[in-house]
Amino acid sequence: MSGGPEHPTPELDKRKAFILATVVYEYIATAEPVASQSLTQKYNLGVSSATVRNEMAELEAGGFLVQPHTSAGRVPSDAGYRTYVDQLMQREQLSVEDRRRLGDELRDASRELDEIIESTTRVLGRLSQNLAFVTKPQHDTTTFRHIQLIWLSARTGVAIVVTSIGVSAQTLFELLADVTPDDLTRLSNALNARLGNRTLRDIGEKDVAAATTELNLGDDVKDAVVSALRTAASSEQPVISSSGTQHLLDQPEFQDLRKLRSILRIVEEQKTLYDLVADSMTLEAPAAKIGHELGVEEMTDFSIVTVPYRFGPHAVGMLSILGPRRMPYGRLMALASGTAQTLSQRLDDVGIK
Amino acid sequence: MSGGPEHPTPELDKRKAFILATVVYEYIATAEPVASQSLTQKYNLGVSSATVRNEMAELEAGGFLVQPHTSAGRVPSDAGYRTYVDQLMQREQLSVEDRRRLGDELRDASRELDEIIESTTRVLGRLSQNLAFVTKPQHDTTTFRHIQLIWLSARTGVAIVVTSIGVSAQTLFELLADVTPDDLTRLSNALNARLGNRTLRDIGEKDVAAATTELNLGDDVKDAVVSALRTAASSEQPVISSSGTQHLLDQPEFQDLRKLRSILRIVEEQKTLYDLVADSMTLEAPAAKIGHELGVEEMTDFSIVTVPYRFGPHAVGMLSILGPRRMPYGRLMALASGTAQTLSQRLDDVGIK
């Protein structure tokens, strides 16, 4: 311990690192506190259980392990998992089996965006044996393709916005003054001519205003269109598809119902869930948030693995797996990555060139 | 048992009926087996507990009550609940409190169909303190308002169908031969002229064919339109919105996780759920299915209350509450009815005249 650097995560010597990694690995597999002796028996450590005990005691002092009670084995702490994920575990590739099932199950998915997302979520839930959730694509970086204003009555209509990834929104609108079907058709045409091939994000109010004033239409019409485009770009409360709640019940740590109740509520509410993963949208690699890192009291026993998926060059949504802290990070991160890749691929296939 | 009538539900004399009703009522309230003595204490029966015991023994022989074990009180059987619901309980009105909350929570709901359904589901889940699920409207009895075919590329496009209740479907289509934007516009106009004010159900393939041949468009175009209209009329797998799963965890009978797991799966799958309530769509009053009546092994501990909601003159969907068999049928049936009424009202307000 003499020359050790004073990092927040102090450097671990080789043996400690190996022991920590093994404890985490073993605990993930068995859900039982890991004893020094079982380690020396199962793994070839080259030292006795007494030595392992000493090391474990130091790992506990360093905050990587905790003991449920005096005469029990050790269990990883959040910091222990973190170190494991960041430094110790090997990055896994998607297993052949998983890759096959992923391909199989998504082969015959429909071409409809929503159904693609839903079926991807279901597959991810099933393969991960945890709760999977997927945010539906944000359209703000996708390319505008078409807007159609449909006349329903003198003062009502529907606005439909189509982007390169599909139909992104339909909005009912009400106007203050009468318009004719022809007004709306001409406005649609004007907007389509003007806005083509730009990303939704880049389309501003004045682009719309230019079209409406040209056609002598009121500001109420302009506002309706702007709001339709805005809704299309990103719904204020992003929608999440989720699947696999029942798998959580299988985890031994959730035999206690209290832990489950709040999770179910959070999953239904969606908003908290979204906020938890939102910051992972800009990342390249899969990210794991572990226990307290989630910053939500009720979720300290859970972890979330998140990875963005893309449409074209931009990340448009995220795929996540929610499970016990004791989750197989390596496999799930590989699985999430692989699924995200498959999904991105599929969106590119389906997308409108 | 000699001269007893051989009805499936034998006639109950007044006192038996009252005792059965009270046992059910009491068990619903307490979730504890009901003892003869507690009945005579809490309710003014005018007879002693010994008499009640005799009556209870006969009710058990008749299949209305069961005893968890020899020295326990009685619990209603499915038949007991059924008799209670059909003959014994009083039809409740929506309580003032519930009516107020219903109004409050749905006041500021959006005008978008999906959001109306979602928020109704959430409110129903919250007020019922059980799992609520609502089928999204079937459009086959709603009136056709508009179809718009949007050109995306020479061989792809989007079909949007608007009915009196809102936008009912958007479908991407692919064609075998090139078409121009103008082709699609003219076809849209032709279809709109031809199909206006008919219900989706009444629109047949030949109506579409008439329009496409008139414009010299191929059968692939016709098929695309027909399939869009068909999808709009009724999606083959009806979508269900659900809310309140976490309330099930609060029920004492579901402390056993095994019962919950299968329910969660069923709720996620949606299909079973839909099949269970589908036949209640044609009813006027709220219907209850109790335990075994649901016909699903994993759901024998549950009951479902269902009531259809309408758009205009037709039932278009259903609102259901899923909870323990021991649910307050009277209150929940009133709540479901009231919510359905509110929802129907709201759809009529929002619907396109």
Add this chain to the structure above:
DNA sequence: CTTGGCACTCCCCCGCCGAGATTGCTAAGA
């Protein structure tokens, strides 16, 4: 037919105990 009384049954809670697992510590050895 009703009712008070009573014996009987069964569940449930609680405390107790012993087995087993695992640790920390100590002292000897490399």
Add this chain to the structure above:
DNA sequence: TCTTAGCAATCTCGGCGGGGGAGTGCCAAG
């Protein structure tokens, strides 16, 4: 200085048993 064998101490967990209590069924009297 690090490692290791040995050992006492600690804590959990499952099983066992008994007491309390709730509730029933039955009987005999009203």
